[in-house]
Amino acid sequence: MGSLTQPKLPVIDFSKENLKPNTNSWLSTRNNVVEALQEYGCFIAKYDHKVSLELHNAIFRASEELFDLPTEIKVQNTSNTPSHGYVGQEPVIPLYEGLGIENATTVEGAQKFTNLMWPSGNDFFCETALSFSRLMSELDQMVMRMVSESYGIEKSYDTLLGSTSYLLRLIKYRGPEENEKSLGIIRHTDKSFMSILHQRQVKGLEIETKDGQWIVVEPSPSSFIVMAGDACMAWSNGRIEPPNHRVIMNGNEERYSLGFFSFIRDLIIQIPEELVDDRHPLQFKPFDHYKFIHFYYTDEGKRSKCPIKAYCGV
Numbered sequence: 001m002g003s004l005t006q007p008k009l010p011v012i013d014f015s016k017e018n019l020k021p022n023t024n025s026w027l028s029t030r031n032n033v034v035e036a037l038q039e040y041g042c043f044i045a046k047y048d049h050k051v052s053l054e055l056h057n058a059i060f061r062a063s064e065e066l067f068d069l070p071t072e073i074k075v076q077n078t079s080n081t082p083s084h085g086y087v088g089q090e091p092v093i094p095l096y097e098g099l100g101i102e103n104a105t106t107v108e109g110a111q112k113f114t115n116l117m118w119p120s121g122n123d124f125f126c127e128t129a130l131s132f133s134r135l136m137s138e139l140d141q142m143v144m145r146m147v148s149e150s151y152g153i154e155k156s157y158d159t160l161l162g163s164t165s166y167l168l169r170l171i172k173y174r175g176p177e178e179n180e181k182s183l184g185i186i187r188h189t190d191k192s193f194m195s196i197l198h199q200r201q202v203k204g205l206e207i208e209t210k211d212g213q214w215i216v217v218e219p220s221p222s223s224f225i226v227m228a229g230d231a232c233m234a235w236s237n238g239r240i241e242p243p244n245h246r247v248i249m250n251g252n253e254e255r256y257s258l259g260f261f262s263f264i265r266d267l268i269i270q271i272p273e274e275l276v277d278d279r280h281p282l283q284f285k286p287f288d289h290y291k292f293i294h295f296y297y298t299d300e301g302k303r304s305k306c307p308i309k310a311y312c313g314v
């Protein structure tokens with residue numbers, strides 16, 4: 001029967017007011033987080049005491065304003081890192097359009113992006129994107145704190161945290177036209193350290209379990225999908241595997257989503273020695289996260305079945 005029942009992602013409640021280290025609710029949430037990440041590479045976080053319905057509505061209204069800008073403006077969102085800036089009208093994923101705010105949790109990052117898109121300013125966009133990003137980074141850091149405590153590698157995490165930068169990607173998929181495929185984004189794992197995804201109304205995100213079943217993630221204003229990226233797999237010495245996921249559009253309604261991604265900048269990531277022993281031999285060499293991303297976009301990187309192993313596997 002097992003394979004006939006539709007698998008479900010674990011749902012973990014972060015909206016308890018007093019989720020503070022060393023409390024009982026922290027410790028039980030911590031266990032659930034680590035178990036979920038080891039089993040699925042992701043989970044659904046309930047986080048609506050921080051991201052109110054009002055902020056949920058505001059960030060998607062801000063996103064609509066952004067996508068309504070002329071393409072000539074949007075293409076000005078460039079980046080030194082592949083796929084961190086504007087992506088649109090790509091032949092393999094024609095329905096997809098996305099822009100990226102680098103250093104999204106800083107005033108400078110939010111302002112730089114806003115001024116590029118709206119030279120005469122857009123305080124609503126800037127403030128909404130900044131507030132949303134800061135709440136996402138709090139969730140990310142809480143999750144990472146739990147993971148690192150559970151593995152006894154807090155010191156290693158503290159080092160990473162000091163070099164963490166965040167990218168907020170605003171994403172829109174148009175509905176497929178007649179005779180057009182419904183693929184929104186191809187099956188992939190994220191190249192981030194961690195990702196948090198959020199969607200509005202229209203579903204489409206599907207996540208693959210380790211035994212190859214696809215779970216359709218229902219959108220909800222209170223739900224945030226916390227997902228490991230390739231860099232987290234290397235850092236955890238293979239304990240946490242990033243899940244494959246994709247977007248398949250149903251019907252022809254357009255779909256808005258958000259991706260909040262952490263990256264480690266200007267630091268060689270070392271696999272913590274606490275995670276290496278006879279039963280868990282070292283699987284990854286020290287690596288530079290951004291160099292890995294550049295490698296992924298080479299022919300060799302794109303061809304490899306597991307880019308992070310190809311890049312820094314032992």
Ligand SMILES: O=C(O)CCC(=O)C(=O)O
Pocket residue numbers: 169171185190197198199205245246247257258259
């Ligand atoms: O649109 C979504 O829900 C998923 C986007 C995604 O997987 C990505 O940007 O890496």
Ligand SMILES: [Fe+2]
Pocket residue numbers: 188189190245
């Ligand atoms: Fe993704």
